[in-house]
Amino acid sequence: MVETKGITKSFGSLQALKGIDLFIHKKEIVAIVGPSGAGKTTLLQIIGALDRPQTGTLAVNGIDPFRLNEKDRAAFRNKQIGFIFQFHHLLPEFTALENVMIPHLIKSRNYREAERKAKELIGFLRLSDRKDHKPSELSGGEKQRVAVARALINSPSVILADEPSGSLDSKHKDELHQLFFELRKEMDQTFIIVTHDLNLARLTDRIISMQDGVITA
Secondary structure (H helix, E strand, O other): OEEEEEEEEEEOOEEEEEEEEEEEOOOOEEEEEOOOOOOHHHHHHHHOOOOOOOEEEEEEOOEOHHHOOHHHHHHHHHHHEEEEEOOOOOOOOOOHHHHHHHHHHHHHOOHHHHHHHHHHHHHHOOOHHHOOOOHHHOOHHHHHHHHHHHHHOOOOOEEEEEOOOOOOOHHHHHHHHHHHHHHHHHHOOOEEEEOOOHHHHHHOOEEEEEEOOEEOO
């Protein structure tokens, strides 16, 4: 489903990734762990086609986004990849519902369809009574659930999460972690999660450990 072969990446004299071979199965929930500077986020950005490797190949559902032109690669990201970040990155001037709708509007410009799908997701994530609130009016846990709904709206092949619970308290962390497994069960969703949270990592199907730009276990 997601496969990398021989991925390398350097920033000047620093080699951040040193030949990463990885295969993620559909519906798998995988944690990538390791110390700061191990190359975890760099790898996630390459899988999400946000950054280009020096060498190696990437395939998501058999498509190598780096063989596409810039416009088609952006469309690939919008359709195939969902992103969840440590800090939700919601647009402050829009409501929760409108924030969730944005990726679908970019994809199709069909407002009614985007609104329908966003309302369905917000309902599934138990946020219906908060849909008309702006981010400043939401709790940290609510903001992150809105971000999850936004990541899901185009039914992506894989969701990439970078420290998704890093800014949450213990209660909201547990709720978010449980949500990932609900989404796998109900929507056949695949997750690749970069995390320092070993409690989350232990819940996943597989833990991939990285250090100094290589997979160590």
